[in-house]
Amino acid sequence: xxEFLVELITIVPEGTAQDxxxxxxxxxxxxxxxxxxxxxxxxxxxxxxxMRSLGVWRAADEKELHESVLGTLPLRPWMTVTVTxxxxxxxxxxxxxxxx
Numbered sequence: 446x447x448e449f450l451v452e453l454i455t456i457v458p459e460g461t462a463q464d465x466x467x468x469x470x471x472x473x474x475x476x477x478x479x480x481x482x483x484x485x486x487x488x489x490x491x492x493x494x495x496m497r498s499l500g501v502w503r504a505a506d507e508k509e510l511h512e513s514v515l516g517t518l519p520l521r522p523w524m525t526v527t528v529t530x531x532x533x534x535x536x537x538x539x540x541x542x543x544x545x
C-alpha cells in the first residue's frame with residue numbers, strides 16, 4: 446500500500462443541529478477505528494490549538510484513498526481534504542535497510 450499525508454479541515458455548516466454534529470462525530474470515531482484496524486489509518490494528529498487533523502493514511506492509490514477510505518468518513522461532506530502522496534526517503538531514520 447502507498448502512504449499519503451492527509452490534511453483534514455472540518456467546518457460544520459451553519460445551522461446544523463448539535464445532535465447531528467454529535468452523531469456524526471461519534472460515527473467518525475467508530476469509522477476511524479475501523480480504518481485503522483484495516484491498515485488504512487496509520488497515524489493521526491491535531492496541531493495544538495487548531496481544528497484540523499494531519500494523518501498518515503494508506504491505500505493502493507489515490508483513487509482508493511478518496512473513494513473507499515476518506516469517502517467513507519461520516520464527516521467527509523464537511524471536510525476540505527489535501528492529499529500528498531509520500532515515498533520513502535533514503536535518509537529516513539525509520540527506514541529499514543534492505544541490505545540488512
